[in-house]
Amino acid sequence: MSFELGRGDRVVVTGAAGFIGSAVTRALVQRGASVTALLEPGAATSNLDGLDIARREVDITRASDLRGVFDDTKFCFHLAAKFGFWPKDSSSFYAVNVAGSQNVVRAASDAGVERIVYTSTVATLGLWNTKRGQPSNESDVADLSHLYGNYKQTKYVAEHEVLRLAAQGAPVVLVLPTMPHGPFDHRPTPSGKVVLDYLNGAMPGYVDTAMNVAHVDDLAQGHLLALEKGRQGRSYICGGENITMSQLLDVLAQVTGLPASQRHFPAIFPMIAGVTSQFVEGTILRREPRVPLEAAQMASTTMTFDDSRARDELGYRSRSAALALYDSARWFFDHGYVRDERAKLIHWRPPVGSDTSS
Numbered sequence: 001m002s003f004e005l006g007r008g009d010r011v012v013v014t015g016a017a018g019f020i021g022s023a024v025t026r027a028l029v030q031r032g033a034s035v036t037a038l039l040e041p042g043a044a045t046s047n048l049d050g051l052d053i054a055r056r057e058v059d060i061t062r063a064s065d066l067r068g069v070f071d072d073t074k075f076c077f078h079l080a081a082k083f084g085f086w087p088k089d090s091s092s093f094y095a096v097n098v099a100g101s102q103n104v105v106r107a108a109s110d111a112g113v114e115r116i117v118y119t120s121t122v123a124t125l126g127l128w129n130t131k132r133g134q135p136s137n138e139s140d141v142a143d144l145s146h147l148y149g150n151y152k153q154t155k156y157v158a159e160h161e162v163l164r165l166a167a168q169g170a171p172v173v174l175v176l177p178t179m180p181h182g183p184f185d186h187r188p189t190p191s192g193k194v195v196l197d198y199l200n201g202a203m204p205g206y207v208d209t210a211m212n213v214a215h216v217d218d219l220a221q222g223h224l225l226a227l228e229k230g231r232q233g234r235s236y237i238c239g240g241e242n243i244t245m246s247q248l249l250d251v252l253a254q255v256t257g258l259p260a261s262q263r264h265f266p267a268i269f270p271m272i273a274g275v276t277s278q279f280v281e282g283t284i285l286r287r288e289p290r291v292p293l294e295a296a297q298m299a300s301t302t303m304t305f306d307d308s309r310a311r312d313e314l315g316y317r318s319r320s321a322a323l324a325l326y327d328s329a330r331w332f333f334d335h336g337y338v339r340d341e342r343a344k345l346i347h348w349r350p351p352v353g354s355d356t357s358s
Helices: 017-031 092-108 149-167 188-201 216-229 245-256 268-284 292-299 308-314 320-332
Strands: 010-014 033-040 056-058 075-076 115-119 172-177 179-181 210-215 235-238 243-244
Touching: 010 017, 017 033, 017 075, 017 216, 033 092, 075 092, 075 216, 092 115, 092 149, 115 216, 149 172, 172 216, 179 188, 179 216, 188 245, 210 245, 210 320, 216 235, 216 308, 216 320, 235 308, 243 245, 243 292, 245 320
Parallel strands: 010 033, 010 075, 033 056, 075 115, 115 172, 172 235, 179 210
Antiparallel strands: 210 243
């Protein structure tokens, strides 16, 4: 069964002010949809500036806040999630990612919403074969011992609960984005922080790892394709290009004119830093570690993915990793995230061949 997003269709987007959420919101506005952005109370909303949308503050952890939200709504995109490496209150991850997702899907389904696109994460997938050069796909079951930290664990549980609701009739399709890069990463996200640290000269070297780099605007288009063409209860990885960390840093050097990071560290290096930082700063000083252990574990994990299902079934396409990284770096530069002494050294060289790839 296929759906069509028409001009004037009322669409509710949770997490609309976030990095991927705002990209989805912009894509919907471009298609002429009537968008209502559900916003966490007190959340920064600069990513939505200039968009002709309705806004409503809602605490999705309280089911009562969602009463009436989905009246006369045709579609829902649920992107709201809590992410972080060192929470003061770990229970808040469960409240938002699990209970909040249950509340949204139930409320939307009960209101007669025709389709709900739930944004999960590739972090819920297994990585059994990636070190042997075989990217992971939607069929790879996670190793629970590799679900590091509150975010991965609660998103894994949330995905299970959303699929349970889908089995009971909720009209859900799932999108699993890979590592997003591009404009409007105001936080920045962990993927954006890699780019920003490079721009600011705060990345002394790298470890042998690999990841899938996708342009955030391509991920947004993947969400819309999942809405229109995805199958009930089916998961779709939306990604881009699998590259090594060394290649990523080389691309950044090429597009900025800054020197490449040449130092190569063994994989144990970030783990030692993470364990030390977690113990001294996290446990003893009770403050956020400069090198969170979860981030260190991710830094030494090969995270490559195969998004053939989305390409074959949805017609998903993505642009080059070079363009995604260039747009990310340029946005940070243009919005004052780069230190003056480093900004003066940058000579922009836009990447060649920025057409969408098959």
